[in-house]
Structure formats: C-alpha cells, structure tokens
Amino acid sequence: MADNFWSGLNRGVGGAIDWATNNKWDIDGLSPGQGWNAPAAAASDGFSFGDAMDAFTKGYSATMGGGGPTPGGSSFLNAYTSGKGSTPTSTSPVSTSSAFTAGGGTHSMPGIIIDKPVDFYAFKDNVQYPTQQGGSGGGSKSGGLLDTVGKGLGLWTAAKAAFPLTLCDIRTKTDILPLETTEVNDDLAQAAFFVKELRECS
Amino acid sequence: MSALEKLKQLEPIQFRYKKELDPTQPLRAGFSAQQVQQVIPEAVMEVDGVLMLDMNVLKNYLRLAREELLENASKS
Numbered sequence: 001m002a003d004n005f006w007s008g009l010n011r012g013v014g015g016a017i018d019w020a021t022n023n024k025w026d027i028d029g030l031s032p033g034q035g036w037n038a039p040a041a042a043a044s045d046g047f048s049f050g051d052a053m054d055a056f057t058k059g060y061s062a063t064m065g066g067g068g069p070t071p072g073g074s075s076f077l078n079a080y081t082s083g084k085g086s087t088p089t090s091t092s093p094v095s096t097s098s099a100f101t102a103g104g105g106t107h108s109m110p111g112i113i114i115d116k117p118v119d120f121y122a123f124k125d126n127v128q129y130p131t132q133q134g135g136s137g138g139g140s141k142s143g144g145l146l147d148t149v150g151k152g153l154g155l156w157t158a159a160k161a162a163f164p165l166t167l168c169d170i171r172t173k174t175d176i177l178p179l180e181t182t183e184v185n186d187d188l189a190q191a192a193f194f195v196k197e198l199r200e201c202s
Numbered sequence: 203m204s205a206l207e208k209l210k211q212l213e214p215i216q217f218r219y220k221k222e223l224d225p226t227q228p229l230r231a232g233f234s235a236q237q238v239q240q241v242i243p244e245a246v247m248e249v250d251g252v253l254m255l256d257m258n259v260l261k262n263y264l265r266l267a268r269e270e271l272l273e274n275a276s277k278s
C-alpha cells in the first residue's frame with residue numbers, strides 16, 4: 001500500500017516536474033508520454049481565436065449591413081483559417097519551421113513568446129545574453145536593459161516560466177511600425193491582428 | 203469601459219526584437235507593453251525592470267470581446 005502511494009506520488013509529482021522542466025529533469029524515471037502528462041494547453045484557456053474570428057465576422061456583418069470585412073481582413077481571416085491547423089502551440093518554436101501563405105507572403109511561425117516551459121527554454125536558448133558576449137566570464141560590459149533582461153530571464157525558475165508572459169517592452173524592440181504584416185504567427189500576432197481588425201471596422 | 207472598447211484602444215504594431223535578444227530578427231506582430239499598460243494595466247507585469255505582457259489577461263479580454271460581439275450580433 002505504502003509502495004503504491006509513493007510510486008503514485010513519484011509518477012504524478014515527478015512527471016509534473018519533468019513536464020515543467022521540459023523533460024530536462026527526469027524525476028519519475030519515465031519517458032515523456034508515460035506517467036503524468038500535461039493537459040492539452042489549447043483547450044484549457046477557454047479562448048479560441050477561431051470562435052473569436054467567427055464572432056467578429058458576424059458582429060461586423062450585423063453592424064455594417066452585411067458588407068463583410070475589408071479585403072485585407074478577409075485575407076487575414078482566410079490566412080488564419082488555412083494556417084490554424086499548423087499553428088505550433090505546444091512544440092518548440094525555435095525548431096518549428098512550418099509556414100503558411102497569407103497576403104502574398106510566407107509566414108513562418110517560430111514564436112518567441114515566453115508561454116509554456118517549452119517556449120521559455122526555446123526563448124532562453126535563443127537569447128544571446130550580454131554576459132555571454134566576449135567569451136569568458138567577467139560579466140556584462142554592455143549593461144543597461146539587455147543586461148537586465150538576461151538577468152531577469154536567468155533568475156526565472158521553470159515554475160515561473162509556466163506563466164504566459166510575453167516580452168513586450170518597447171525598449172527591447174526595433175523597426176516599430178503600425179501593424180501591417182508579420183513573419184511570425186503566434187498567439188500575440190493573432191491577438192494583434194484581431195485588434196487591428198476591430199479598430200479598422202469600428 | 204467594456205472589454206471591446208478597451209481592446210480597440212490598443213495599438214497593434216509590427217516590430218523586430220533587438221538583435222541581442224533575437225539574432226534572426228523576424229518581423230513580428232504585437233503590442234507595446236507601455237501602451238497596453240495605459241489601457242489595461244493589469245495585463246502588464248514588470249520583471250526586473252522589464253515589462254511583460256500577461257497573455258492570460260489579454261486572452262480574457264479577447265474572450266469578453268468575443269462575447270460582446272456575439273451579443274451584438276444576436277441583438278441585430
């Protein structure tokens with residue numbers, strides 16, 4: 001009985017820790033897919049962009065007398081529909097190379113959102129930390145915001161990475177323009193285009 | 203102010219992360235956290251001096267906006 005209890009605890013909690021650390025740890029001794037498994041992320045947040053788009057289209061048609069979205073909006077909706085099935089919400093964004101066509105351009109979807117642990121590690125690996133520049137130790141010579149970003153990300157634990165935070169600080173960005181197009185189709189991009197359509201049609 | 207009205211106040215942008223953060227620098231779509239903070243302050247968190255957007259809060263606003271749109275569609 002006690003063995004069963006500890007075995008179950010190991011498989012449950014150990015599996016959860018394995019998942020949270022993107023299987024960098026192996027507490028439960030089981031391979032991914034065995035033991036405790038993370039719930040499907042896409043179905044748990046209660047929000048579906050597809051439903052939102054449908055609602056938006058209906059609302060727009062009702063408001064504007066059935067004229068429908070703008071050609072650009074329609075293009076985006078079509079692009080979204082065709083690309084939705086391949087949106088990588090739970091795979092490592094850096095290693096993902098799936099793409100779809102929208103508005104005449106190819107949209108790759110690697111993602112850089114600090115979303116789930118797997119995305120966090122991908123982002124973390126993709127960041128060239130100021131302290132890594134120039135080779136050995138010695139700390140950062142560049143200082144400033146990027147140093148802070150690197151330090152901040154470095155201090156995050158895997159547990160904190162479970163919070164879906166996206167790096168949106170304007171100081172980390174360049175080439176900023178009003179939204180017209182994107183090469184990355186992630187949750188943030190979909191939200192941004194959704195808002196863009198709302199603004200254009202109101 | 204309704205979720206729909208608040209979302210309409212957000213200004214979507216296209217941008218690239220600075221090269222030090224994202225060497226490949228693809229063009230991305232999103233928002234400025236500083237601008238979002240003025241409209242939906244609860245959607246922005248500060249981590250070691252850097253502003254982060256909480257996607258859970260943003261998704262909740264999108265869900266509420268969707269409900270408003272559905273409600274508006276059913277009324278008319």
